[in-house]
Amino acid sequence: MGILQRIWTTPLPEERLLAELAEIAGRRLELAGRLARHAGLCAYPNIASGLGALAAREAEHARALEALLSGRHVWSKLARPMDAQGSNNWERLSRDLALLLELRREMNQQALRWEGIDPRFAERLHTIALEDDRGVDELRELTLKCDPQALD
Numbered sequence: 056m057g058i059l060q061r062i063w064t065t066p067l068p069e070e071r072l073l074a075e076l077a078e079i080a081g082r083r084l085e086l087a088g089r090l091a092r093h094a095g096l097c098a099y100p101n102i103a104s105g106l107g108a109l110a111a112r113e114a115e116h117a118r119a120l121e122a123l124l125s126g127r128h129v130w131s132k133l134a135r136p137m138d139a140q141g142s143n144n145w146e147r148l149s150r151d152l153a154l155l156l157e158l159r160r161e162m163n164q165q166a167l168r169w170e171g172i173d174p175r176f177a178e179r180l181h182t183i184a185l186e187d188d189r190g191v192d193e194l195r196e197l198t199l200k201c202d203p204q205a206l207d
Contacts, residue, residue, distance in 0.1 A: 068168075072172070076124060078132050079120065079161050079165065080131030080132065081135070082135070084114070089147075090109050090110035094110060098144075102144065116187075123176065143201070148197060155194055158187065166180040
């Protein structure tokens with residue numbers, strides 16, 4: 056492949072960022088589904104209701120990202136199928152927390168990268184990232200309430 060062909064086929068930074076954001080949107084749908092499923096598996100009503108609220112918020116974030124992406128004629132990636140759930144609430148929620156932490160980091164990076172391209176778009180992403188901070192704190196608190204030694 057020649058140098059000119061590489062230059063012509065290299066995606067623009069905006070296209071690359073949109074592809075990454077489409078992946079993030081799909082993973083948010085995955086997290087919303089996982090949280091909703093784990094809320095149904097939880098025997099503790101307070102933890103289950105907290106997980107349900109977090110699942111609804113993550114689904115709302117996924118819809119907001121889909122709206123932002125559709126405005127640029129890009130569609131979110133499909134959510135990945137759920138892997139092993141875990142043997143107890145602590146294990147399940149710990150995995151969900153790890154995924155939410157990863158999504159929060161990626162959203163912050165996306166917001167920073169978009170600032171030079173489209174500041175209004177970046178502000179919308181930053182708003183979702185700020186809400187993720189609150190979600191991480193809530194999910195961490197719910198996870199800590201679960202006993203890691205208890206089996207369901």
